[in-house]
Amino acid sequence: MAEVRQRPGRGPGGARDPQDKESESENRLDGETASDSESRSEFGGSSTVQTSDDTPEVLNRALSNLSSRWKNWWVRGILTLAMITFFFIIIYLGPMVLMTIVMCVQIKCFHEIITIGYNVYHSYDLPWFRTLSWYFLLCVNYFFYGETVTDYFFTLVQREEPLRILSKYHRFISFALYLTGFCMFVLSLVKKHYRLQFYMFGWTHVTLLIVVTQSHLIIHNLFEGMIWFIVPISCVICNDIMAYMFGFFFGRTPLIKLSPKKTWEGFIGGFFSTVLFGWLLSYVMSGYRCFTCPVEFNNDTNSFTVDCEPSELFQLQEYNIPLVLQSVVGWKTVRMYPFQIHSIALSTFASLIGPFGGFFASGFKRAFKIKDFANTIPGHGGIMDRFDCQYLMATFVNVYIASFIRGPNPSKLIQQFLTLRPDQQLHIFNTLKAHLVDRGILGSLEDA
Structure with missing residues (x-):
């Protein structure tokens, strides 16, 4: 019978050996998936960046x-x-x-x-x-x-x-x-x-x-x-x-x-x-x-x-x-x-x-x-x-x-009003005046 070759780390039928699974899991970063490992290889190896505290x-x-x-x-x-x-x-x-x-x-x-x-x-x-x-x-x-x-x-x-x-x-x-x-x-x-x-x-x-x-x-x-x-x-x-x-x-x-x-x-x-x-x-x-x-x-x-x-x-x-x-x-x-x-x-x-x-x-x-x-x-x-x-x-x-x-x-609003051209200021003034007169506010102020 021809010899059945197995890939390293796999059991009969090509299944991955449980011990290898555990070993690989331990070597990965917390929460890292297989796709993460592939991405790390694309990014030039490990993406791990270590820092330390410099206590005086x-x-x-x-x-x-x-x-x-x-x-x-x-x-x-x-x-x-x-x-x-x-x-x-x-x-x-x-x-x-x-x-x-x-x-x-x-x-x-x-x-x-x-x-x-x-x-x-x-x-x-x-x-x-x-x-x-x-x-x-x-x-x-x-x-x-x-x-x-x-x-x-x-x-x-x-x-x-x-x-x-x-x-x-x-x-x-x-x-x-x-x-x-x-x-x-x-x-x-x-x-x-x-x-x-x-x-x-x-x-x-x-x-x-x-x-x-x-x-x-x-x-x-x-x-x-x-x-x-x-x-x-x-x-x-x-x-x-x-x-x-x-x-x-x-x-x-x-x-x-x-x-x-x-x-x-x-x-x-x-x-x-x-x-x-x-x-x-x-x-x-x-x-x-x-x-x-x-x-x-x-x-x-x-x-x-x-x-x-x-x-x-x-x-x-x-x-x-x-x-x-x-x-x-x-x-x-x-x-x-x-x-x-x-x-x-x-x-x-x-x-x-x-x-x-x-x-x-x-x-x-x-x-x-x-x-x-x-x-x-x-x-x-x-x-x-x-x-x-x-x-x-x-x-x-x-x-x-x-x-x-x-x-x-x-x-x-007043700051912006003062920067307008005189004709624009007059237009706003007349519009506001007409609005206040219609509401009876301007008349009451003049009577006072």
């Missing part, structure tokens, strides 16, 4: 006698206090510094994500990936920040001839810049590596969508008032800290496989702590105009101002306590700011939905078998590791303001 030597010596668990606890705690202190400092320095910091954080987060992609991509020595990535970052920032400048600094833009021209053709210029990058990408395509290059093209654009768009929304929230910037960010920070604390001391029940160290005890404890923290922080900040007034640009002094008459949102109101709770607390009414009610929605989102930004980042890191995006902050990883939940929060706050808070802005 002084901390290593001071904590050398502790176990790794408690050493990590102290390192994270000390660096967290340092970051909170830095956060207070930049708030004190004002809106312009805050916007600059947001821009710097955006660039660093983009760099960390793109670097992971480049470590996969550079094996083939294909042209222009990093150059095009940074070029597209420049284009998208030019578009978004140009829109912001035109919207919030309208009078200044109209006053300066170069700015007025750039503002008038802003979207066309933005499109032309992006189109240039698009053509450069097409010209950079290399035979036999088209799939990889389009993969990295998508990588860059998804990164831009996540990072640049969200940082743009953060700045928009800032212009609505510092409180809309500080409270949401502080709630995410509080939830991150308290979830870690409750999980560290009381955690027993795993929450999600993507983050094995996350526990239900930490998740629930973080939720209640964050809601209480957001409610108290909102009470304190609502009493200060520097936090509640919209950030506006003063054309006379060429500087930002935060002085206004507080809206009803930041004026103490009296609320009746439900009868069920009156016997418990012993009060019939309570005085609080309406913003505190909104803060409950913000802190709830930060506690229940915000962590999913972190889970998303955890899944991304597991896909490439990395511990952190970078090793910028000892014990914490990269900047993106600290801001993965903040970006999701920024979108929610912007949508929340647009849906429930923001109304027409008379000052912006």
